[in-house]
Amino acid sequence: MINRSDCVYLHRALETWLSSPKFEEAFEIMKKVEKKQVIYGMFIAEAVSTRKKYEDPVGDEIFRFEDMCREGTEGRWGKETCIPSVQNVEYRRYLKAITKRAMDLGIQSFLFGQMQLQDEHPSFARTEMKKVIDDMRSYAKEREMDIIIGAQTDDITDEKYLRMFDYIEGGVGIDSKGNVENQPCSSKFGSCWALLWDKRYSSKANNVLLHLDWSGLTWDDMGIFARMPQETRIRTLERL
Numbered sequence: 746m747i748n749r750s751d752c753v754y755l756h757r758a759l760e761t762w763l764s765s766p767k768f769e770e771a772f773e774i775m776k777k778v779e780k781k782q783v784i785y786g787m788f789i790a791e792a793v794s795t796r797k798k799y800e801d802p803v804g805d806e807i808f809r810f811e812d813m814c815r816e817g818t819e820g821r822w823g824k825e826t827c828i829p830s831v832q833n834v835e836y837r838r839y840l841k842a843i844t845k846r847a848m849d850l851g852i853q854s855f856l857f858g859q860m861q862l863q864d865e866h867p868s869f870a871r872t873e874m875k876k877v878i879d880d881m882r883s884y885a886k887e888r889e890m891d892i893i894i895g896a897q898t899d900d901i902t903d904e905k906y907l908r909m910f911d912y913i914e915g916g917v918g919i920d921s922k923g924n925v926e927n928q929p930c931s932s933k934f935g936s937c938w939a940l941l942w943d944k945r946y947s948s949k950a951n952n953v954l955l956h957l958d959w960s961g962l963t964w965d966d967m968g969i970f971a972r973m974p975q976e977t978r979i980r981t982l983e984r985l
Contacts, residue, residue, distance in 0.1 A: 748779050756956075759787040759852060763826060765799040766843055772850055786854035787847050789840065791862045796825040801842045803849075808839040815865060828862045831873045841880050848881075848888055855881065856914060857896040867898075869905030878909055895954065900930065900937040904949035913950045915941040916958025916966050921973065923981030933964075955985075 747755070759771050766787065775785065793810040800807050815830035822828075829836045844855060857863060866872050878894060885892040893911040907913055918931045918940050929945040930937035939946060947953045957966035970978060 747783070752780075753782060754784045754786070754854070756786045756854070757788040757856060758785045759847065760790070761788060761843075762790040763792050763794045763822065765797065766847065768846055768850060771852075775851065784854055785852045786856060787844075787852050789843075789855060789857045791828050791858040792822045792826060793829050794826055795819070799839060799843070801846070803846055804842055806838075806842065808835060808842065812836075813839060815862070818862075831864050831877060832866070837873065837877055840877050844881050845884050848885060848890060848892065853890065853892050855892065855894050857894075857910075859899065860896045861899045861901055867901045867906055868903045869909070872906060874906075875909065898939075898941075898946070898950075900939040900946075902945060902949065907946070907950045910951065912952035912954045913941060913946065914954040914956065915939055917955050917985060919957070919966055919969055919981060919985075921969055923970075923973065923977055923984060925985075 759766050759768075793813055795811040795814065798807055798809045810827075810829070813829040813833050813836035814827035815832070818828040820826060831837060831840075847855070860874070861867055864872055864874055869875075881892065881894060895912040895914050896910045897915060898907060898910070898913045899915065901907065916938075918925055918933070918938065926932060926940060929940060929943045931940060941947060941950075941953050941955065957970055959965055959967040962968060963972075970981065973981065
């Protein structure tokens with residue numbers, strides 16, 4: 746399908762939700778893609794499985810997910826899961842290992858999931874994320890390759906923090922008629938579900954990437970979009 750398509754960028758091609766990245770499997774798939782100039786993306790999830798570990802064949806190290814957890818988040822995504830925290834050295838070591846290996850594989854785009862969860866101090870003055878990004882850009886420079894680093898930042902508004910990333914990403918927030926609200930936060934939620942095109946965020950970011958949000962639940966963007974009549978879907982995409 747990829748070979749037949751006009752695609753040049755495969756966003757979140759490599760997934761890490763509750764699992765370490767499957768590099769060997771990814772490599773086998775990439776070998777079958779005949780198209781040239783394809784950019785592959787990797788998602789670095791805000792969810793790890795504490796019953797698992799990652800054995801890095803390059804550095805011959807073992808990383809234990811249970812040592813990466815943000816305090817008080819055990820069971821956040823189900824039994825034996827947690828949210829990893831960039832405050833934890835073990836998590837930063839793990840990120841350094843997997844992003845280097847991903848670059849060795851040829852992956853050039855990296856997206857960090859829900860930074861307001863992964864980062865206990867999402868401000869430029871206090872964050873440890875600077876170290877992670879600096880490590881990634883330094884290794885890319887060594888390899889003489891271009892990379893882009895994005896993040897799901899939700900309602901974070903610290904401009905220096907947002908500009909650490911090449912882009913920020915979030916959902917659209919459509920209703921059943923394909924309309925979007927003209928305000929910083931969606932009214933569908935009690936807490937702020939950020940509408941990132943709003944100037945509150947977009948004016949402080951390098952780039953904003955919007956997508957039809959998918960959570961596997963019927964109320965998300967993709968669930969709403971899929972149940973629209975075809976005419977409404979067409980009109981919605983044209984409007985967006």
